[in-house]
Amino acid sequence: EVQLLESGGGLVQPGGSLRLSCAASGFTFSSYAMTWVRQAPGKGLEWVSAVSGSGDGTYYADSVKGRFTISRDNSKNTLYLQMNSLRAEDTAVYYCAKDNQHLWLVRFSGDHFDYWGQGTLVTVSS
Amino acid sequence: DIQMTQSPSSLSASVGDRVTITCRASQSISSYLNWYQQKPGKAPKLLIYAASSLQSGVPSKFSGSGSGTDFTLTISSLQPEDFATYYCQQSYSTPRTFGQGTKLEIK
Numbered sequence: 424e425v426q427l428l429e430s431g432g433g434l435v436q437p438g439g440s441l442r443l444s445c446a447a448s449g450f451t452f453s454s455y456a457m458t459w460v461r462q463a464p465g466k467g468l469e470w471v472s473a474v475s476g477s478g479d480g481t482y483y484a485d486s487v488k489g490r491f492t493i494s495r496d497n498s499k500n501t502l503y504l505q506m507n508s509l510r511a512e513d514t515a516v517y518y519c520a521k522d523n524q525h526l527w528l529v530r531f532s533g534d535h536f537d538y539w540g541q542g543t544l545v546t547v548s549s
Numbered sequence: 550d551i552q553m554t555q556s557p558s559s560l561s562a563s564v565g566d567r568v569t570i571t572c573r574a575s576q577s578i579s580s581y582l583n584w585y586q587q588k589p590g591k592a593p594k595l596l597i598y599a600a601s602s603l604q605s606g607v608p609s610k611f612s613g614s615g616s617g618t619d620f621t622l623t624i625s626s627l628q629p630e631d632f633a634t635y636y637c638q639q640s641y642s643t644p645r646t647f648g649q650g651t652k653l654e655i656k
Contacts, residue, residue: 458645460593467647467648468585468587468638468647468650470638470644470645470647473643473645482643482644484644485644518592518593523598527643529642529643530641530642531581531642532640532641532642532643533579533581533599533641534640535583535599535638535640536585536593536638537598538595539594540592541591541592542592
């Protein structure tokens with residue numbers, strides 16, 4: 424059974440940092456790209472970042488580029504999101520999700536997010 | 550970025566009804582369109598991928614169609630557990646983008 428378990432959320436002041444983790448099990452972690460999607464309170468879904476299965480390709484939404492860093496440790500079956508220079512508008516539930524493909528293609532991908540974690544809440548407030 | 554627009558934003562229906570939700574892309578995305586269901590306080594769940602392929606384990610009362618810029622999600626014979634928010638999402642290009650969601654409520 425595929426399981427994704429996020430952790431690391433919490434309350435942080437504007438300008439602060441936080442690192443989210445997503446522990447994966449039930450599938451060959453290194454064989455699949457992974458992604459982070461967030462949802463602000465009462466709002467819709469926003470794709471944040473993705474990483475290829477090998478970790479050598481990383482992709483970001485413009486809203487987080489230069490502030491967030493996605494990475495993965497395939498030996499630990501864990502996905503990370505390092506979030507720096509946090510802003511109030513980063514307040515959201517952050518979900519990690521498994522992609523159905525190994526590579527993350529910028530165009531013509533046809534991929535989908537077939538499994539999601541339960542989410543971890545990040546609150547940026549003073 | 551490709552903008553995804555869903556209609557309606559909310560929808561009231563009764564148990565047993567058949568409903569259709571529409572998703573329109575700001576440019577052609579071929580068939581690179583996925584649908585997710587989200588219940589309050591829960592993670593999204595994949596229903597349909599590649600516009601019309603049913604995800605494993607998802608009941609056949611969910612169906613998707615369309616290509617290019619216009620897509621539909623149809624749910625037949627609504628049951629209480631189907632009342633949720635539905636999102637479309639394009640996987641044609643990065644950044645991946647979602648529609649704003651359609652909240653399906655019980656009438």
